[in-house]
Amino acid sequence: MNPYLDIVLRSVVVYFFMVIVLRVFGKKELSQLNTADVILILLISNSGQNAMVGNNSSLEGGLVAALVLFTFNHILKKVMYKSKTFNDLVQDKPLILIHDGKIDFKALTKLEISSNELDEVIREHGEENYKAVRLAMMEIDGNISIISGDKNLKQTHCKRKIHKLVGNSNN
Structure with missing residues (x-):
């Protein structure tokens, strides 16, 4: 498989995994920023990076992963804006x-x-x-x-x- 296509697929999987995990753990978890939570964020970002780019530690690999994340985040926000059902699935209500x-x-x-x-x-x-x-x-x-x-x-x-x-x- 093309190494950049592999990064794209891995990045999409990690992105959706993070959306699901944040939805399951809830918005209060997002608002907690004590020392343990900062450490957790740092470790998640490192493990997420490893899961997305695998052995590819090149500049191009990192840029492809970042581009995929920005693109899917943009697409997710557009879909959430247009679909109330999808928005309710991804986000909690006040x-x-x-x-x-x-x-x-x-x-x-x-x-x-x-x-x-x-x-x-x-x-x-x-x-x-x-x-x-x-x-x-x-x-x-x-x-x-x-x-x-x-x-x-x-x-x-x-x-x-x-x-x-x-x-x-x-x-």
Whole structure:
């Protein structure tokens, strides 16, 4: 087989494997960036590279693999944009965590978000407690958006992503 065709096929398989794994492990896993997660990302990228290019460590091989990844990412985004069914298969939906000061404990349990984590995010958005929150949503990118206030609605979006608290007994 042509060595570059081999790289193309390997790259496509690795790309789809990563999409499936990220879908299975969920958006909260994407938002966790502690030391262990950074190490995991580095190791995955190294093993992914090895799986894509095999023994070919040439510049051309690396460029072919990168081009395939960019191309398939572009195609995947276009297909997701055009097909709601495919988009729903690949991406999770946003979930309501708090509505009018009432916490949805089923959603928190499903996402494995502790009360301490939720309290932390609420404070980061400038609110004292959940009762002041009109709407809190776990977005598809793993961030939590909060809308608060009475007459003068105030929306904040915290760029810091939530992380699992290590050793927390409230999980």
